[in-house]
Amino acid sequence: MRIVLAYSGGLDTSVAIPWLKEKYNAEVIAVTMDLGQGRELNQIRERAVGAGAVRCHVLDVREEFARDYILPALQAGAMYEERYPLATALGRPLIAKKLVEIAQMENATAIAHGCTGKGNDQVRIDVSARAMDPKIQVIAPARVWGMTRPEEIEYARIRNVPVPTTKSSPYSTDENLWGRSIECGILEDPWNEPPDDIYALTKSPAEAPDVPAYVEIEWEKGVPVAVNGVAMPLTELIGSLETIAGVHGVGRIDMVENRLVGIKSREIYEAPAGIVLHTAHRELEGMVIPKDLQRLKQRLAQEYADIVYNGLWFAPTREAIDAFVKNVQQRVTGTVRLKLYKGDCRVVGRKSPFALYDQGLATYDEGDKFDHTAAEGFIKIWGLPVETYAKNVRRNAKGVRAEQPAEPATK
Numbered sequence: 001m002r003i004v005l006a007y008s009g010g011l012d013t014s015v016a017i018p019w020l021k022e023k024y025n026a027e028v029i030a031v032t033m034d035l036g037q038g039r040e041l042n043q044i045r046e047r048a049v050g051a052g053a054v055r056c057h058v059l060d061v062r063e064e065f066a067r068d069y070i071l072p073a074l075q076a077g078a079m080y081e082e083r084y085p086l087a088t089a090l091g092r093p094l095i096a097k098k099l100v101e102i103a104q105m106e107n108a109t110a111i112a113h114g115c116t117g118k119g120n121d122q123v124r125i126d127v128s129a130r131a132m133d134p135k136i137q138v139i140a141p142a143r144v145w146g147m148t149r150p151e152e153i154e155y156a157r158i159r160n161v162p163v164p165t166t167k168s169s170p171y172s173t174d175e176n177l178w179g180r181s182i183e184c185g186i187l188e189d190p191w192n193e194p195p196d197d198i199y200a201l202t203k204s205p206a207e208a209p210d211v212p213a214y215v216e217i218e219w220e221k222g223v224p225v226a227v228n229g230v231a232m233p234l235t236e237l238i239g240s241l242e243t244i245a246g247v248h249g250v251g252r253i254d255m256v257e258n259r260l261v262g263i264k265s266r267e268i269y270e271a272p273a274g275i276v277l278h279t280a281h282r283e284l285e286g287m288v289i290p291k292d293l294q295r296l297k298q299r300l301a302q303e304y305a306d307i308v309y310n311g312l313w314f315a316p317t318r319e320a321i322d323a324f325v326k327n328v329q330q331r332v333t334g335t336v337r338l339k340l341y342k343g344d345c346r347v348v349g350r351k352s353p354f355a356l357y358d359q360g361l362a363t364y365d366e367g368d369k370f371d372h373t374a375a376e377g378f379i380k381i382w383g384l385p386v387e388t389y390a391k392n393v394r395r396n397a398k399g400v401r402a403e404q405p406a407e408p409a410t411k
């Protein structure tokens with residue numbers, strides 16, 4: 001048997017290599033993907049082979065991740081429970097897809113990953129993998145083996161498997177181009193303020209520069225294409241916004257969220273680029289589409305976020321919403337100016353050749369084109385139901401009821 005394992009180089013997936021080999025009498029092929037987690041991956045091959053893998057594929061999937069996963073979610077306005085830009089959730093379907101592709105290439109019948117049995121990530125990877133290939137077997141060793149961390153270390157030591165020697169962090173983290181997720185340790189008490197040392201992408205707002213930064217983001221049909229006049233491919237643009245916004249303390253999120261598996265969990269996120277881009281995109285879209293479409297899109301945004309969060313990326317509902325969103329994006333061209341200051345990200349300017357904002361209609365100054373006389377009739381009809389109701393309530397309060405005919409006699 002041959003198994004393709006998603007390998008991070010951490011303790012769990014390092015121990016998974018000998019465990020899979022023994023338990024399934026299998027050959028293990030490791031796959032490591034660069035989703036922009038910002039870690040050096042050059043020693044990862046040696047490490048996987050050192051742990052007993054026959055070989056290790058290293059894939060740079062940043063561009064695909066940005067183009068096919070982050071961008072549609074950004075354009076859809078997908079924020080889980082209104083706050084989490086879904087970095088981890090968006091990475092999982094891509095990881096699953098690549099695992100299945102490598103499995104097919106390698107003639108492997110199974111894939112494996114390091115997720116536990118309590119989180120959302122196992123759902124996202126398992127469902128996505130089976131959407132790619134319904135016959136593929138999905139193994140999650142950490143869901144099965146029931147070892148504690150010291151037991152894992154002992155398991156590796158007996159087998160001479162080198163495990164990461166870095167002091168184990170009390171937190172569970174996941175990172176990619178779109179942001180960073182932090183959980184566990186003292187964060188499990190939702191009353192505890194997160195200590196500053198859990199953050200890696202953002203400065204504390206208190207230590208951020210005293211001078212604000214202005215960023216101008218240019219959009220073309222819903223795609224951010226330039227920052228402060230410098231055109232950049234999407235991956236670079238996200239990276240550069242992460243740096244600027246991170247320095248100004250923008251993008252920290254502290255929330256208790258509803259997991260798919262029925263648990264409420266306390267989560268800390270860092271999404272400096274995500275917050276800036278969502279803020280700017282929402283603003284520009286609001287300038288160029290009418291109110292009813294804006295409302296409809298907001299409702300679909302919530303739906304979209306749930307779909308992504310709940311592991312259903314490869315579902316037709318997501319594809320259908322994508323088609324709708326793509327249609328709306330045709331007008332989302334223009335520039336948004338934001339001010340980043342001590343953790344705050346604020347839109348201070350917006351412009352677009354497609355703006356439905358019409359100063360001639362909006363102005364209180366000279367040049368007003370709005371027909372004030374039309375307002376009177378409009379208001380009369382608009383308020384008619386309220387007026388009718390209020391009249392009725394008043395009439396009844398004055399004792400109209402007393403004059404009403406008595407209850408009909410029962411037959």
Ligand code: ARG
Pocket residue numbers: 086088089120121172173174181182183267
């Ligand atoms: N709760 C977040 C989500 O479901 C983050 C998960 C983080 N994963 C991790 N292995 N630490 O998307």
